[in-house]
Amino acid sequence: MDMKTEQKLKAWVSQLYFLTETEANWEVEPLRPACGDLSCWIQASYQKVPWEVFWQPLVQREDWFGPEEIAQADRYTQLVMGLEELATTYFVVRKGSLDIVWYIVLQCQDGEVWGLKTTGVET
């Protein structure tokens, strides 16, 4: 595993919150899917979320934002730019209906697969 990639991802998501009815941090995980083309991440139990639809509410600045919200949105913007540059293939999947897990699946240029994982609650 490329430690530089892992360190880079960890730095990008450090202190970055994902807000739903609760809040969660992001975790960086090396993924070893059994399939080479990542199709195992798009199984029946996973639902694919369009890339822009997932990120849009996180990167968009709103009128009511204060310094804290602006800083988070700007960091999400940098994260998305970084991921699109880092990975050759990338997508978002979610699993669950009340306690939900999201994975950002990234296949890098060296072929390694990384995941950014977060959780949330939607009642």
Next chain:
Amino acid sequence: MRKWYWCIIVGGISSLLASCSVEPPIPNSELAIFSNPLQAGEGPENYFLAKTGYSVAYRASWRLARSVTWTLRAEDLGPAERTNQFRPDPSLPPGWYQVRTSDYTGSGFDRGHLCPSADRTASDVANQETFFMTNIVPQSPVLNRGAWANLESFARDLARAGYVVHQWVGVYGQGGEGSQGQRNQIGPDIRVPARLFKAIWAVPVGGKLDSDRVISLVVDFPNVDSRVAGHDWVRYLTSWEELDRRWNEGNIREGIAASVWSYWRGDWWDYRQSPVPVRTPCQLHQGRLLYLGPDGGCFYRGEGGRKVYVEASRCRCETSS
């Protein structure tokens, strides 16, 4: 009373009546009470807010809604995607604190919807409005994700089965327990309520309001992780009289027109009579329904409604949390 306020109420009544195929026996002026049961107005301790899909009685000193009302029909359940964009409510008067989603971060309490997002999916606007922080309270995560969510789901089942489901939720008291322990307030002086109640009054579409098919119930929960763990909503069914005593503001009945009140029967509703399945892991005790009292006592209602207490463990519902 401001003119816009009446426009909103009259608009709400019109849409309510349009969905009924029979003439409602309740006069319009009294149906309006369902939009505003606490008779909120312009004062900061009971301020009326009208949204597309629900109405709020807001208490500025708590930085919370006192109560929220809405009506759910099958056509309110549509394809709109939720966005999780919790945001300050711009309709609060200038100078009032606008609660932010970040005020809840790290508190150990969920951003609990009063009018749930899933009840307002017919349009993006209606769904997005449920994420105004005036519709959110600091809620015990175990309650929000367990018994409360199950009750919300039951209300949607009623709507899908052809009922017009009037709902009234409210909060009272102070002090709850989240994932990080007991708190009276979170963030900048946002009150943590001690309890949350929900009243449901479901009328068959086209049915008569006073028919036997009307479902009327009231449920009252502690906002305490350790108390609701292992229990489901059917254990928290209660009566208006009990809720009146617990709320201790003396204004549940005073706030509602007497003739409307008579339709809110709701006392100790027997969920075994439900027209849609109530999926609950809770068991009966010798063929009787069990209830949890405000202090956690487990009882059934014996002769003449007398409470007969049993071991607290009898009230546990094994697979629910």
